[in-house]
Amino acid sequence: MEEALLRIREIRKNFGGLRAVDGVSLDVAAGSTTGLVGPNGSGKTTLFNIVFGIHKADKGSVYFNDESISHLAPHEVYARGLVNAFQLPRLFYRLTVLDNMLLAARGHKGDSFVNSLALRQEWQEQEMKLADKAMELLELLELDHLSLHPAAELSGGQRKLLEIGRALVSEPTLLLLDEPAAGINPNLGRRIFEKIETFRQKGLSFFIIEHRVEILLEFAHWIYVMDKGKIAVEGKPEEIVNNPTFYQVYFGEA
Amino acid sequence: MDPLIYILDIIVFVGIFAIVALSLNLEYGFAGLGNFGKVAFFLTGAYTYALLSQIGLPFFLCLIIAALISASIGFLISLSALRLREDYLAIVTLTFGEILRLVVKAEHWIAGGVWGITMPSAISWAGASPRMMAAANIGLVYFCLILGFILVQLVSNSPYGRVLRAIREDETAAEALGKDRFKYKAQAFMLGSGLAGLGGGLFAQYLRFIDPYMFLPTVTFSVWIMVIIGGPANNWGALLGATLVELFSRGTRILKDYLLVPIDPNNLQYILFGLLIVFILLYRPQGLLKESQVKTKALEVISRWKKHS
Numbered sequence: 001m002e003e004a005l006l007r008i009r010e011i012r013k014n015f016g017g018l019r020a021v022d023g024v025s026l027d028v029a030a031g032s033t034t035g036l037v038g039p040n041g042s043g044k045t046t047l048f049n050i051v052f053g054i055h056k057a058d059k060g061s062v063y064f065n066d067e068s069i070s071h072l073a074p075h076e077v078y079a080r081g082l083v084n085a086f087q088l089p090r091l092f093y094r095l096t097v098l099d100n101m102l103l104a105a106r107g108h109k110g111d112s113f114v115n116s117l118a119l120r121q122e123w124q125e126q127e128m129k130l131a132d133k134a135m136e137l138l139e140l141l142e143l144d145h146l147s148l149h150p151a152a153e154l155s156g157g158q159r160k161l162l163e164i165g166r167a168l169v170s171e172p173t174l175l176l177l178d179e180p181a182a183g184i185n186p187n188l189g190r191r192i193f194e195k196i197e198t199f200r201q202k203g204l205s206f207f208i209i210e211h212r213v214e215i216l217l218e219f220a221h222w223i224y225v226m227d228k229g230k231i232a233v234e235g236k237p238e239e240i241v242n243n244p245t246f247y248q249v250y251f252g253e254a
Numbered sequence: 255m256d257p258l259i260y261i262l263d264i265i266v267f268v269g270i271f272a273i274v275a276l277s278l279n280l281e282y283g284f285a286g287l288g289n290f291g292k293v294a295f296f297l298t299g300a301y302t303y304a305l306l307s308q309i310g311l312p313f314f315l316c317l318i319i320a321a322l323i324s325a326s327i328g329f330l331i332s333l334s335a336l337r338l339r340e341d342y343l344a345i346v347t348l349t350f351g352e353i354l355r356l357v358v359k360a361e362h363w364i365a366g367g368v369w370g371i372t373m374p375s376a377i378s379w380a381g382a383s384p385r386m387m388a389a390a391n392i393g394l395v396y397f398c399l400i401l402g403f404i405l406v407q408l409v410s411n412s413p414y415g416r417v418l419r420a421i422r423e424d425e426t427a428a429e430a431l432g433k434d435r436f437k438y439k440a441q442a443f444m445l446g447s448g449l450a451g452l453g454g455g456l457f458a459q460y461l462r463f464i465d466p467y468m469f470l471p472t473v474t475f476s477v478w479i480m481v482i483i484g485g486p487a488n489n490w491g492a493l494l495g496a497t498l499v500e501l502f503s504r505g506t507r508i509l510k511d512y513l514l515v516p517i518d519p520n521n522l523q524y525i526l527f528g529l530l531i532v533f534i535l536l537y538r539p540q541g542l543l544k545e546s547q548v549k550t551k552a553l554e555v556i557s558r559w560k561k562h563s
């Protein structure tokens with residue numbers, strides 16, 4: 001295994017009396033696809049939200065590239081190259097598909113008020129490059145014909161795809177994907193994972209929550225199984241499939 | 255009264271309120287900020303202009319400073335209000351508008367309290383007729399309007415404007431895509447307040463007399479109507495809305511003098527206004543003009559892609 005890109009240490013999070021995450025420690029290796037599985041309500045999304053700064057942990061720390069990011073706001077985490085795609089797509093529904101994609105670009109000069117007026121030439125050029133890149137991604141996700149339609153016109157599966165495509169525009173170092181293959185047809189689900197693999201080979205790392213375990217087992221290098229807020233088992237996919245605890249927490253059978 | 259003057263007067267007012275409508279459109283239409291205290295920034299601009307012109311500063315300096323002070327106050331308000339929940343922004347701004355007006359009204363030493371404040375004419379020259387003066391005012395107001403319009407058009411058709419719209423749609427998602435939503439909202443609020451202040455300054459310089467009764471909350475509401483009728487997030491819509499509302503209110507003001515109805519003619523104006531809004535919200539809830547697209551060179555790239563495939 002390579003060195004750890006993301007290190008999560010002793011994270012705990014309560015919602016009222018409910019302990020959603022209960023002392024989780026784990027590593028995501030640079031250049032890997034790391035999986036996180038577990039039954040509904042086991043705390044997976046909550047853990048992602050803590051990593052990304054949407055929730056504050058009650059205890060514990062998160063390090064990204066050896067820097068503590070526990071106290072950063074989401075936009076600051078994002079600026080460091082750690083990007084999150086939501087489980088339920090959160091698109092800008094009245095904006096076009098293309099606008100949704102372009103909004104995800106990191107370091108767009110025209111994003112700042114002063115530069116939007118002062119550096120028009122520069123950001124317009126950036127804008128054209130980004131649009132090309134966005135269209136390539138959209139073509140891949142079979143959304144290119146909808147590029148100028150409002151995101152509200154997309155179907156459920158297409159929304160999911162756009163959520164992921166948007167995250168890819170940002171050229172992250174590490175991408176957190178919360179159930180990328182949920183709610184879309186199985187073929188497309190596989191194709192998304194194949195695409196993820198090509199991006200991984202180009203140097204991206206992925207930390208993926210996925211209920212479609214069979215796809216994840218095929219693409220992940222390391223899998224964490226979460227149950228009731230704790231990591232129950234971890235290991236390589238081939239080890240996980242042979243581990244009785246995995247079946248027990250996941251399917252409630254021994 | 256000279257009918258031509260009356261028409262010129264309407265043209266001046268349309269221009270002034272178009273500037274204020276553009277400012278609300280930036281805040282509400284693009285950034286989704288419900289500023290219900292627009293009149294406060296209009297008032298700030300007007301009184302700043304009045305006080306400065308009394309000291310004898312040249313009118314263009316008075317206008318610039320009026321806009322700057324109004325923008326600074328907008329910034330201060332945004333620091334506190336924008337961190338609160340959405341509906342609090344409405345309450346804070348609404349209250350702020352009334353408080354500011356009541357302070358100006360009660361505190362005589364500031365600007366004459368209820369008696370108002372007069373100021374020397376900025377635009378006058380020997381032998382200037384009222385018509386010529388009005389025409390000169392149109393020149394000044396529309397010069398400012400064009401500058402303001404170019405500014406908001408540039409802003410709304412840029413990546414920055416796209417971020418504002420994104421924050422309006424879902425601020426958490428915008429934050430998750432690396433946008434510092436407080437910074438953006440504060441900037442939009444500041445810019446909007448500055449423009450409204452400029453409108454206020456022009457208003458004062460045109461009338462050469464202002465008093466607190468000119469800054470009732472109804473001013474805020476009529477600006478809202480302009481934006482909603484014209485179509486939020488469309489700068490042309492704000493211009494259209496300002497024109498229609500101003501013409502409508504002048505029209506009903508004339509109409510009521512010739513109508514024999516068993517109701518207070520002043521109320522008739524409000525009733526007609528209410529009907530107009532209900533009508534538009536029923537048949538065209540998104541306003542007369544649709545939200546404009548973000549127009550950048552990205553669109554050229556897309557049409558190229560479309561041709562290839």
Ligand SMILES: Nc1ncnc2c1ncn2[C@@H]1O[C@H](COP(=O)(O)OP(=O)(O)OP(=O)(O)O)[C@@H](O)[C@H]1O
Pocket residue numbers: 015018020038039040041042043044045046047087
């Ligand atoms: N904002 C919140 N407030 C209160 N309770 C919450 C909140 N978010 C999550 N929870 C609770 O925390 C627990 C863990 O939820 P979480 O969403 O992290 O589970 P999950 O593993 O992602 O489940 P799923 O597979 O269904 O997405 C659940 O019991 C959930 O009800």
Ligand SMILES: [Mg+2]
Pocket residue numbers: 044045046087178
């Ligand atoms: Mg979840």
